[in-house]
Amino acid sequence: MLAMKRDSNVPKAMTISPSLFVMLLWALSTAPVGDAIWLNLPKTGTKCVSEEIHSNVVVLADYVVVSVDDGQTAPVAVKVTSPYGNDLHHRENVTYGRFAFTTEEAGNYLACFWSDNHSSATGEIVVNIDWKTGIAAKDWESVARKEKLEGVELELRKLEGAVEAIHENLLYLKSREVEMRSMSETTNARVAWFSIMSLGTCIVVSGLQVWYLKRFFQKKKLI
Amino acid sequence: MEQRRGEMWALMCFLLLNWVSNVSSLSVTVTDVECVYEYVLYEGDTVSGNFVVVDHDIFWSSDHPGIDFIVTSPGGNIIHSLKGTAGDKFEFSAQRSGMYKFCFHNAYTTPETVAFHIHIGHIPSEQDLAKDEHLNPINVKIAKLREALESVTAEQKYLKARDTLHRHTNESTRKSVIGYTVGEYILLVAASVLQVFYIRRLFSKSVAYNRV
Numbered sequence: 001m002l003a004m005k006r007d008s009n010v011p012k013a014m015t016i017s018p019s020l021f022v023m024l025l026w027a028l029s030t031a032p033v034g035d036a037i038w039l040n041l042p043k044t045g046t047k048c049v050s051e052e053i054h055s056n057v058v059v060l061a062d063y064v065v066v067s068v069d070d071g072q073t074a075p076v077a078v079k080v081t082s083p084y085g086n087d088l089h090h091r092e093n094v095t096y097g098r099f100a101f102t103t104e105e106a107g108n109y110l111a112c113f114w115s116d117n118h119s120s121a122t123g124e125i126v127v128n129i130d131w132k133t134g135i136a137a138k139d140w141e142s143v144a145r146k147e148k149l150e151g152v153e154l155e156l157r158k159l160e161g162a163v164e165a166i167h168e169n170l171l172y173l174k175s176r177e178v179e180m181r182s183m184s185e186t187t188n189a190r191v192a193w194f195s196i197m198s199l200g201t202c203i204v205v206s207g208l209q210v211w212y213l214k215r216f217f218q219k220k221k222l223i
Numbered sequence: 224m225e226q227r228r229g230e231m232w233a234l235m236c237f238l239l240l241n242w243v244s245n246v247s248s249l250s251v252t253v254t255d256v257e258c259v260y261e262y263v264l265y266e267g268d269t270v271s272g273n274f275v276v277v278d279h280d281i282f283w284s285s286d287h288p289g290i291d292f293i294v295t296s297p298g299g300n301i302i303h304s305l306k307g308t309a310g311d312k313f314e315f316s317a318q319r320s321g322m323y324k325f326c327f328h329n330a331y332t333t334p335e336t337v338a339f340h341i342h343i344g345h346i347p348s349e350q351d352l353a354k355d356e357h358l359n360p361i362n363v364k365i366a367k368l369r370e371a372l373e374s375v376t377a378e379q380k381y382l383k384a385r386d387t388l389h390r391h392t393n394e395s396t397r398k399s400v401i402g403y404t405v406g407e408y409i410l411l412v413a414a415s416v417l418q419v420f421y422i423r424r425l426f427s428k429s430v431a432y433n434r435v
Contacts, residue, residue: 048252152362163372
């Protein structure tokens, strides 16, 4: 899937310009519960992150390229694919972007980044990905505006949303467990049947052998 | 220029004081070393999470060393280290703010897919309450509730990843059962047919008649 270099550098002394930092903080704070991890892109090869998501879930992600040397941001290319191979988002030569989609099929959604080799950046490129699914991708600003909530009420509404998401997740896990249990029981029954059948086949085949050889020797008048 | 910088810093401080808590839940493929970085904004935050090796080769024998998980602080110290495991939970309190590095090391060459979940939880303390007049004690209680709900969500993500792993194992078992059984039958029938042909050949006229 990707060619990866051995990681040896920690981006310790990062000189990020204030405007970029503000943009980052904005990306982090507009959706309070979100995913903001930083990834090191090697000079060649792609780096992919994936998540197994079931159908009908909203996915929202922001990505920003943060460069480690001299404030220059190198452009990257990004591609997001669905489990069936469809291209959901494909951009080349960008330094920031955002994509959003609602999952139609359940499976592994893959987001891959690689560096567009046009730049002469010497260091490794660092990409900040803010990946939110489900309840975390919900737009609380519009809910707050529509229902005129603010402050503590809004926080409590967010908590209520989180509890509902937990309940849904639990039901989903329960259905998965039911599927897996039926699969295990089928496999168990199959193992038992196939072992008995194999014993039966063994007996039948050896019986046929003995009968055929007896007929053969009788024909040859040896017995 | 000075005023613009002041405005920029004010905007940054405003954004910082917004409640920001990070939740990460993704999978990466680890060939040799894979590192994920997360920024911890406040010192004293609790960093918790879990990871599960989802896609490992089904023939992972019992003496496979497993995957190593190492957390490095911004100062370069190793805070947390788990060796040779196929999945675990972790939790520690961040002593300082900064960029934390979460690394997965794979000792073998076969790539493994690791599904991880990292959560950085912040509960406003009394000092934060004193500094910002928009926060009142109920915000502390709400933050504690939120952290408790996040821990339930984290546990669910862990269970989901383990469920995926068990499903892979089950499907591989199912395929193996069918494949090996059909192969066994074919081999059995082929072996007995070959036996019969061999015995016939032993008694055939072209070979010396009573040699056997």
